[in-house]
Amino acid sequence: MPTSKIHALVHSKCPRCHVGNMFVGPAYGLRKQKTNDVCPVCNLTFEIEPGYFYAAMYVSYAMSVAEVVTFALATAVLTGSESPWTYMVVLFATIIIFSPFNFRYSRLVLLHYMTPKIVYDPKWELLEENKNKSDI
Structure with missing residues (x-):
């Protein structure tokens, strides 16, 4: 059965x-975040061209803006505080905590x-399933 994109x-x-x-490794591991160069199953090169992941910075920026706006509104509604220090602490903590998530998911x-250029090819999934069945 094919795996969904989500x-x-x-x-x-x-x-x-x-x-x-x-x-x-995991998203919140203590080691440095590292993207594999190629897929261990289908040998797809993830960085399609040099500097390709610079575009991911824009995706990460959009994610960060959404997170900051969400947490700023939540802080305003939940605390009702007008102190800029409250917002600075909450928003800096939000940015730091979500950084590994944003790096990976962007x-x-x-x-x-x-x-x-990249489209899902179910044959790789079927090959991997058959390989796993033959190993048993």
């Missing part, structure tokens, strides 16, 4: 095969939804 995105899977991991959104 499932592949949430679980940080390759946009072409939906099986291989795009990243090494690249995933860029590759899954904004790159027309």
Whole structure:
């Protein structure tokens, strides 16, 4: 059964095969965030051309703006505070806490939804399933 694009995105899977991991380690690990150079299953090169992930900065910026606006409004509604320090602490904490999430998911959104060159190919998923069945 083919994996949905949303499932592949949430679980940080390759946009072409939906099986291989795009990243090494968890999103909030203590080690540095690292994107695999190629998919371990279908050998898709994630950085399509040099500097390709610079476009992910714009996606990350949009995500950060949405998070900051959401938390600013939530802080205003929940606390009713007019102190700029309250907002600065909440918003800086929001930016720091969501940085690993934004790094990872901005690249995933860029590759899954904004790159027309990459299309899902279910044959890779079927090959991986058959390989796993033969290993048993």
